[in-house]
Amino acid sequence: MMLKRFLRSRGMRKLRRNRMAMVASAVIGLYALVALFALFGGVSLDDTKRRVWRENTPGFLQPMSKEIADYTLDWHADKWLRPKMEAARRASDERSRQFSFDTAALGQRTLADLPGDELIALWDEAAGIYDEWRELQDTADEANEELEFFRIDLDAERAKDAPDQDMIEELEGEIEYYEGQLEQAARAPELAADLRAKLLELHPVPTGVPGMVYRAKLWFGTDSKGASIIIKGLYATKIAFQIGFVTAVGAVLIGTLLGAAAGFFGRFVDEAVMWIVSTLSSIPYLVLLAVLVVMFRGSIFDNEARPALALVPLYAAFGMTFWVGTCRVIRGEVMKIKELEYVQAATAIGFARPYIVLRHVVPNTVHLMFINFSLLFIAAIKGEVILSFLGLGVKGQPSWGIMIAHSKDQVSSGFFWEILTATALMFGLVLAFNILSDALQDAFDPKHVS
């Protein structure tokens, strides 16, 4: 009822007229949907670790050069499929052979639905093409190299005052031979196309929804273990919401209750609360967070195998520090409200003071609770990223901070997809929340009410 009244209030109407705020809310809603989707099993922790393609595949913006394409093909045939297919060939019984086939799956992409023998036959054909392609590539590489040397030698010989005719002829012969070799090697792209076709037959990209899912997982490339970056990003969105929501709710509740008590009862309650507040706020909060997280080290909360528990130190650290700001704001507001006549009227009806605080005063601070919730939500998300980057935050599961920490080495070698995805997702959410909390403040701060 309180909420309904809040949603119908003048501030809310003002907020609804603010187009930016509405866009921001829609964006946040979208994120929330993703987070909910992940929460209810749409993206599991295993999904974030499963290999979907080779390591460090770039995402959609980076054009595939010939080198990268060749490298990828080589990886697919030689590094990925060959061991599995050879293991299947060596397998003593049907079950272990099937197991080897199963290990060839890359996400939604599994081996063709054919009898085992046909799969192996297909592989043999592919392996044949591969070997030929490889050989041609080697030949071409060698020819290119040799040609370069011979051409230099030839030029040098010709430039001499008295060129040795025999030498020149010999060199020309060599050059002719290697040019011939190179011509043969020009067939390599053809073979590559053949190989690609064969591999597609053996290891087809699924059609329909699974195919879309498979391709979607590759949109933003893969990380250093071949796992999908976008899946990690989506899972990390859930983690971000989880941390943001739990800590913001916790901190707003603690802050509101303590702030309301301090503001309403005054005297020693106020002194005690404000003492804690000023003590906590005199410590730089990241330092305090780091200390708290280090304190939890070695406890059951510091176990990679139980990632859900590993979040508890973060919740505790954020919850303990973030309520301070809310407490201050609510205290001030309550000091104002308690002088209003409806509070006196409630006292005049005979209600007890604790009841009046909870039932009459606190409901009048809902707007502040909302503003603070949105501020703390982003603060928690940003805090998570910083702590995880420092290795003090999330453990055993991907988060935006973990993704950014991971991409430290990748970035120096020119691979920026993981850091890009993590920061873009974070940026979008933080920006949306900032716009929303600004709009909330505009709509509800009496100083702004027009």
Next chain:
Amino acid sequence: MSKTNSGEPVLKVRHLTTRFRTDRGVVTAVDDVSFDVYPGETVGIVGESGCGKTVTSKSIMRLLPEQVTIIDEKSEIMFEGENIARLSEKRMREVRGDRIAMIFQEPMTSLNPVFRIGWQLDEALRYHTKLGRKQRRERAIEMLKLVDIPNPEKRIDEYPHQLSGGMRQRVMIAMALCCEPDVLIADEPTTALDVTIQAQILSLMNSLKEKLQTAIMLITHDLGVVAQVCDRVVVMYAGRVIESGPVADIFRRPQHPYTQALLDSIPKQGNKERGLRLATIPGIVPSLWDLPHGCRFQDRCKFKEQRCVDGEPVLEDGPDGRPVRCHFPLDEARHPQHLAGRHAEGA
């Protein structure tokens, strides 16, 4: 005290003295105030701004901030045979709202903006009665009907901001009266309302008083309001009672120069035609911090003499037989022209 009412007073205030601790030291805002409220009558407490009317009423309700308020030992607020100035907070909560109710000056902020008025009425009933949910709602609607709110079945589900100021004050009255208190304290209930609404609210209070037999303690600085609804008046000045008595007597024969000055400052029909300007009381109310030695009204009094500076008068029966705090109370001989006019008007 006047004995116009027979029987026991429902509320008996004796020597009420309220002090505040402030940064500049202790200040006495209400000084030795005594009066009675009899069942079913309306007592007006009148005085200029700052004279301690609100402090008096909040002292009775014990609504003043505990930390800074000192209610003097000798103060007695007798209600139903008990001194409620000494009651425990827990017992006091049973008295508040149920036995003595209060309504406030500012109808705009007297209702909690985040709750429907039905909820707020219901809350009071839930607290003080044992009625069931449906009965409480019926009672709430009945109360709204009683205070002349049109369409109460619909209004009960509205929020305070959907109501006008006059409506809100009616709701406040309904809330105050829903537990049928013995005494209703109304602190300037009509000051914030415009004149027509003011008149409606006052006649509403008058008719409710008759219907419910609730004693009303009406705080106001408007003698016009007093004339309309009160049976008796207590005039206060700078924290002290300076005169009290039945309305008719006070209006006809004021004994204290201040009361008379207040009466002169009421706009009256015909004065303009007669070329008379509205009288004002010269000077200002003395600050509680430096009250003059002697009579507190001396600086503004037309009849000031040395005795007024030498010592403060006590509250004792004056020439008209009513208590007055003045060394030289007015009588017919001293103020014939004024009284003549008033008699003429009264006739």
